[in-house]
Amino acid sequence: MDLYESIKRSLATEAGRISLHDEVGAHASHLASSIESIFCSETDGSGDGSLGDRLERLDTAIAEMVGAQALLSYWGTQSNVHTLTLPFRIVLGCLSSASVHQRWSDLCWYPAIMLLYSGGVAAVAANSYENLSAFMLGIDQHSAEQGHSVTLMYRAISEMSKVSEAIKRIPGKERYRVPLSEHLFGLLRSSMGQLLWVREEYEAAFDRFEVLLSMEYASQRAGDQISHVWGPIGRFGWKAHGDADQSPLHRIIGEAKKLGESWPPIRAGLFGGSVERLDELMPKYQGFVERAAWTW
Numbered sequence: 001m002d003l004y005e006s007i008k009r010s011l012a013t014e015a016g017r018i019s020l021h022d023e024v025g026a027h028a029s030h031l032a033s034s035i036e037s038i039f040c041s042e043t044d045g046s047g048d049g050s051l052g053d054r055l056e057r058l059d060t061a062i063a064e065m066v067g068a069q070a071l072l073s074y075w076g077t078q079s080n081v082h083t084l085t086l087p088f089r090i091v092l093g094c095l096s097s098a099s100v101h102q103r104w105s106d107l108c109w110y111p112a113i114m115l116l117y118s119g120g121v122a123a124v125a126a127n128s129y130e131n132l133s134a135f136m137l138g139i140d141q142h143s144a145e146q147g148h149s150v151t152l153m154y155r156a157i158s159e160m161s162k163v164s165e166a167i168k169r170i171p172g173k174e175r176y177r178v179p180l181s182e183h184l185f186g187l188l189r190s191s192m193g194q195l196l197w198v199r200e201e202y203e204a205a206f207d208r209f210e211v212l213l214s215m216e217y218a219s220q221r222a223g224d225q226i227s228h229v230w231g232p233i234g235r236f237g238w239k240a241h242g243d244a245d246q247s248p249l250h251r252i253i254g255e256a257k258k259l260g261e262s263w264p265p266i267r268a269g270l271f272g273g274s275v276e277r278l279d280e281l282m283p284k285y286q287g288f289v290e291r292a293a294w295t296w
Contacts, residue, residue: 003027003068004195011075021083024072027065028087032094034061035111039100052170054104059187062111065091066118067191073122073131074196084134085152088115092140092152106166109159116156117184118191120213125198125205129268132209136216137269150220157217160232181210181234207248210234212265218285219271219278226277229284233292240289249289253282 006023010016038057069087076084092112100108116135123132140152164180167173176182185206192198198205214231222229236248245251256263261275271278 003064004071007068007071008075011071011080014079017079017083020080021086024068024083024086025090027068028090031062031065031087031111032091035091036094036099039104039108050170051104051107051166054107055110055167055170058107058111059114062114063191066114066188067195069115069118070122070188070191070195073119073128073135074126074198076128076131078130081131081134084131085119085138088112088119088135089138089152091115092156096155106162108162109156110163110166112156113160113163113180114184114187116153116213117209118188120209121188121192121202121206122196122198124209124212125192125196125201127264129264129270132212132265133268133270136213153213154217154220157213157232177238178234185235204248207234207236207239208252211236211248211252212270215281215285216270218288219281222281226280226284229281229288231285231288233289237289237292240286249286253286256282 003023007020010020010023035058038054038061065087072080072084072087095108095112119135120132123129123135136151136153138152139149140155160180164178167183168176168179170179173179173183185203188206189202192202192205210232211234214233218229218231219226221231240247240249256266256278261267263275265271266273266275266278271281
């Protein structure tokens with residue numbers, strides 16, 4: 001039985017909960033070792049040694065786990081909450097302590113970001129904001145031990161600009177306004193369509209996830225006082241400069257204003273679970289996106 005069929009079978013029954021956790025953990029740990037070997041040396045005798053070649057090798061190595069992460073996020077329930085984010089957490093933990101050759105250091109956090117996107121987009125496609133909050137709000141234990149707790153999401157996304165700039169240096173990617181966002185959008189489309197039958201609605205789910213990710217990051221970054229906001233701008237950014245009806249950002253802000261405390265992301269605990277905090281954040285965040293230079 002392949003990994004995907006095993007995950008689906010385990011998710012279908014409560015009895016498979018523990019074996020699912022063990023199986024996913026074992027596969028994710030093996031992936032982490034493979035990723036570390038890709039990053040640890042400048043050349044290893046395979047490929048052409050370019051940045052584009054290294055990115056392609058990472059995409060190949062992580063492809064199966066990207067699909068597994070999507071399945072877990074789409075079909076998982078709160079009884080699986082500790083397993084939902086396991087691939088993301090294991091890979092992120094490995095990268096935190098990995099020995100990475102300087103040449104590839106800007107790509108270091110790419111695998112974790114890819115898994116975060118896979119899990120987040122799948123959760124949004126399933127309208128499972130509780131699952132989304134597991135990715136957004138889970139605490140990074142390493143940072144907690146150091147006395148300055150941040151979420152796993154915050155730790156990964158704080159490195160996102162380095163990854164985006166690295167991808168922009170790859171021939172053919174430099175023409176994109178948001179190279180990392182466009183790269184992830186293209187890669188995830190296939191797994192979402194084949195494994196989850198998320199096809200026509202895929203782009204909307206991807207954009208919605210990126211808006212929520214960026215706004216939640218901005219909220220966490222701002223701390224107690226929301227004075228200056230910043231969050232990573234993805235594909236939704238250039239859409240915010242056109243027709244408001246076609247803008248994912250404008251639609252989400254309008255939806256949040258209309259639903260208030262009953263808005264699903266608020267009920268799942270995003271933005272501190274506070275409508276007041278969200279009301280303070282939204283106009284400042286919208287202004288930030290509308291003023292932003294296209295450097296992502």
